[in-house]
Amino acid sequence: MSQFTFKTADAPEPDIAEIGRKLFAGQTEFLKGVVAMDGMPPADRLEVCFAGRSNVGKSSLINAITGRKALARTSNTPGRTQEINFFTLAESHYLVDLPGYGFAEAPLPIVEKWQRLLKAYLSGRQTLRRAFVLIDARHGIKKVDQDILTLLDKSAVIFQVVLTKIDKIKSKDQNAVIAQVSQVLSSHPAAYPEIVLTSSEKGDGIATLRSIIATLE
Ligand code: GTP
Numbered sequence: 001m002s003q004f005t006f007k008t009a010d011a012p013e014p015d016i017a018e019i020g021r022k023l024f025a026g027q028t029e030f031l032k033g034v035v036a037m038d039g040m041p042p043a044d045r046l047e048v049c050f051a052g053r054s055n056v057g058k059s060s061l062i063n064a065i066t067g068r069k070a071l072a073r074t075s076n077t078p079g080r081t082q083e084i085n086f087f088t089l090a091e092s093h094y095l096v097d098l099p100g101y102g103f104a105e106a107p108l109p110i111v112e113k114w115q116r117l118l119k120a121y122l123s124g125r126q127t128l129r130r131a132f133v134l135i136d137a138r139h140g141i142k143k144v145d146q147d148i149l150t151l152l153d154k155s156a157v158i159f160q161v162v163l164t165k166i167d168k169i170k171s172k173d174q175n176a177v178i179a180q181v182s183q184v185l186s187s188h189p190a191a192y193p194e195i196v197l198t199s200s201e202k203g204d205g206i207a208t209l210r211s212i213i214a215t216l217e
């Protein structure tokens, strides 16, 4: 993959994997769903959020990394997660499940309200250390994803692309999607240079993601 500035994240070394395992062995709880900035919990923990279009697998990924089958609500109905959902992880972290974007059937006023809230959240949260932007491995980065990448650039929030549902593509097709993602990311200054390949269904990339979160400062 050396022709790209962006590479796929390697599986963590055993000692780093252990740090991830330990953090995620801690208790995880749903704290609250928030519809406005004034409902946010105090910014007193290290925080990461999960963004991505509706149905990309945000809630499933949160369930996979926390090892809880139904912590975050998943659904076949796009647009299921409509609030900013805060989960506590151990004593030290918040995991944040963002409402999916690009859900064409949502009425415009609702879409606009989400966008305002998302913007306020991404630009106003001091403790937000990283945004994981989930991209369906079958589709790569689409036009609807670009807006959030630009918003993250403007908000100076480092974001890392997580490819989801890699169990649904053939391994020979992985390089093409990685190439497309790398190409797009090269024009986004806030992009973290490693891409994480995941399957919430099969468990791929889960230990890697845990370690990434556990080693953020
Ligand atoms: P919204 O809350 O609507 O924005 O969706 P979301 O991004 O939270 O997606 P969710 O986790 O609800 O998953 C959507 C659908 O994709 C569900 O039917 C999941 O079972 C499926 N899914 C999620 N991750 C994977 C995966 O890694 N592999 C496969 N095969 N299916 C997945």
Ligand code: MG
Binding pocket: 058, 059, 060, 073, 074, 080, 081, 097
């Ligand atoms: Mg969801």
